Amino acid sequence: MRLGWLLKTRYRALPNLGTRSGVIYNWWSWYCRAAKPDARMEAITSRPSLLARVGRAIKHAGQYTLHLTAMHAAGKTLMTLVSNIRLALAHVSVIAEQLPSIDRWHVFLNYVASKIARRPLPNYTQMCALESG
Numbered sequence: 001m002r003l004g005w006l007l008k009t010r011y012r013a014l015p016n017l018g019t020r021s022g023v024i025y026n027w028w029s030w031y032c033r034a035a036k037p038d039a040r041m042e043a044i045t046s047r048p049s050l051l052a053r054v055g056r057a058i059k060h061a062g063q064y065t066l067h068l069t070a071m072h073a074a075g076k077t078l079m080t081l082v083s084n085i086r087l088a089l090a091h092v093s094v095i096a097e098q099l100p101s102i103d104r105w106h107v108f109l110n111y112v113a114s115k116i117a118r119r120p121l122p123n124y125t126q127m128c129a130l131e132s133g
Contacts, residue, residue, distance in 0.1 A: 028046075028047070028091055031085065033112050033115075034085050034088040034089075034108070034112045034115070035050065035082070036081055036084065037084075037112065038116075041062050049059045049074065049109060050081065050082070052070070052071050053069060053070070054069045055067065055068045055069070056069075066083065085094050087111060088115075091111050091121075092107045099124055107124065110122055
C-alpha cells in the first residue's frame with residue numbers, strides 16, 4: 001500500500017519538474033540573448049562563463065550595489081555581455097517604476113526582441129494610457 005502511494009506521488013511530480021526545467025531553460029536562453037542579441041549562446045558553454053564571477057554586495061543609503069570581478073580568461077568579452085544584461089534589467093526597472101501595473105517579464109522580452117530585430121522599443125507610457133483610457 002505504501003509503495004503504491006510513493007510511486008503515484010513521484011509520478012505526479014515528474015510533469016511539474018519537467019515544466020520547471022523548461023521554464024528555467026527558456027529564462028536562461030532569453031538571458032543569454034539579452035547578453036548577446038546577435039547570436040545564440042549554448043547553455044552548456046555560456047553558464048559557466050557567465051556565472052564564474054566573484055561578487056560583493058554593498059549596501060549604502062538603502063540601495064544595494066553589486067560589484068562583480070571576472071575570474072575567466074575572456075574577462076573583457078564577458079564584461080561586455082554582463083553590461084548588456086545590466087542594460088536590459090535597468091530598462092525593465094525604469095519601466096516598472098513608472099508603470100507598476102505592467103508585466104516585467106513582458107517588458108524584458110520586448111527589450112530583447114527589439115535588440116534582436118534591431119527595431120525601436122515600444123512606448124509603454126502610451127500603451128498604458130490606451131489601456132486605462
